[in-house]
Amino acid sequence: DIQLTQSPSLLSASIGDRVTITCRASQGISIDLAWYQQQPGKAPTVLIYRASTLQSGVPSRFSGSGSGTEFTLTISSLQPDDFATYYCQQLHTYPRSFGQGTRVEI
Amino acid sequence: QVELEESGGGVVQPGRSLRLSCAASGFTFYLSGMHWVRQAPGKGLEWVTSIWNDGTNPHYADSVKDRFTISRDNSKNTLYLQLSSLRAEDTAVYYCARERDSCHWCFDLWGRGTLVTVSS
Numbered sequence: 009d010i011q012l013t014q015s016p017s018l019l020s021a022s023i024g025d026r027v028t029i030t031c032r033a034s035q036g037i038s039i040d041l042a043w044y045q046q047q048p049g050k051a052p053t054v055l056i057y058r059a060s061t062l063q064s065g066v067p068s069r070f071s072g073s074g075s076g077t078e079f080t081l082t083i084s085s086l087q088p089d090d091f092a093t094y095y096c097q098q099l100h101t102y103p104r105s106f107g108q109g110t111r112v113e114i
Numbered sequence: 115q116v117e118l119e120e121s122g123g124g125v126v127q128p129g130r131s132l133r134l135s136c137a138a139s140g141f142t143f144y145l146s147g148m149h150w151v152r153q154a155p156g157k158g159l160e161w162v163t164s165i166w167n168d169g170t171n172p173h174y175a176d177s178v179k180d181r182f183t184i185s186r187d188n189s190k191n192t193l194y195l196q197l198s199s200l201r202a203e204d205t206a207v208y209y210c211a212r213e214r215d216s217c218h219w220c221f222d223l224w225g226r227g228t229l230v231t232v233s234s
Contacts (some may be wrong), residue, residue, distance in 0.1 A: 009176075027196040041219040044159075051209055051224035052159065058218040095159050099219045102164070102173040104149065 010034050010098050014107035021112060025086045029110045031079045031096035041102035043072055043081045046093045046109075055094075056081065086112070116223060118210050126200055134209030136193040136225055140158035144188040145170075147213040149221060150195050152206035160206075163195065164213070178204075200232045208219030 011034040021027050031041065044052035054063045056072035059079055069084040070085035083090055091114060096107040122134040136148070150162040163174045163184040172184050184197040193210050207229050211221035 038216065042218070044221075046159075050116070051226055053224070054217065054220045054222050057220040061218070062219075063217065063222070093158075097159075097161075097221070103175050104161040104164065106151075106159040106161060 009103055010037060010101060010105055012096055012098055012105055012107035014094075014096060017108065017110060019110055019112045020114070023086055023088065024084050027043075027083045027086055027112060028110075029040050029081045029094055029096075031074075031081070031107050033077045033079075033098055034037065036076045037095065037098045037100035038071065040074045040098060041072075041074070041079050042097045042099060043070075044095045044097065048092075057099075083112075118138045118212065118223060118225035118233070120208060120210055120216050120228035121223045123208065123230045125231045125233060127234050128201060128232055130200055131196065132200065132230060134197065134208055134210075134228060134230070136195075138193070138212075141186075141212070141223075143191040145169040147219075148184075148193045148194075149211045149213060150184065150187060151209045151211055151221070151224075153209070153227075154203070154206045155234045157206075162208070197230065200230075203230045203231060206230060 011030045015030045041059045043056040046052040056069045071082050093109045093111045119137045126132050149164040165172050165184045181199045186196045207227040210225045210226045212223040214222045
């Protein structure tokens with residue numbers, strides 16, 4: 009099974025900050041990676057797929073990069089709605105594993 | 115309106131069974147692969163199981179293999195998850211999610227979730 013490790017687990021930031029979250033896969037997954045945002049008490053929503061493609065309707069301050077085993081999610085200028093938990097997920101093989109999550113807080 | 119709505123959660127004793135349902139609306143259900151994902155209280159997301167659009171090729175997480183069964187009824191636009199031999203560690207919010215080829219198999223539509231609590 010493919011393990012995904014996100015870092016950091018907790019990120020403290022301020023409005024307007026540029027933040028970067030890393031996701032490392034235990035083996036190569038090409039670009040078969042998605043990023044999700046989850047607000048407290050809500051279901052996740054997809055932000056990025058295919059490692060770097062922005063889902064329709066997602067603000068352009070979100071971007072993704074990487075391939076193989078190392079991926080990043082970047083928020084260029086943090087907004088109040090962005091304080092949430094972020095998960096990466098590999099779509100390369102089964103089980104469709106998630107990273108453990110990164111909580112972005114003020 | 116494109117949506118998924120889970121139901122069937124509740125409090126159940128260890129060792130008992132429960133069936134969850136996920137009603138789909140607003141899209142062509144029989145064309146979509148479907149998944150269940152769960153989230154224990156205060157924890158991260160855990161992928162549980164999936165099924166192809168035609169009801170074949172199920173996959174399961176090791177943690178639920180041989181205890182949970184995924185199925186679907188395309189005539190009713192409904193996805194199911196049969197939970198058996200439940201354990202305390204199965205306590206979680208269970209989400210159903212749609213997989214889309216157009217987003218490289220990402221989960222682009224999620225329900226609101228249904229809470230399963232396993233407790234004596």
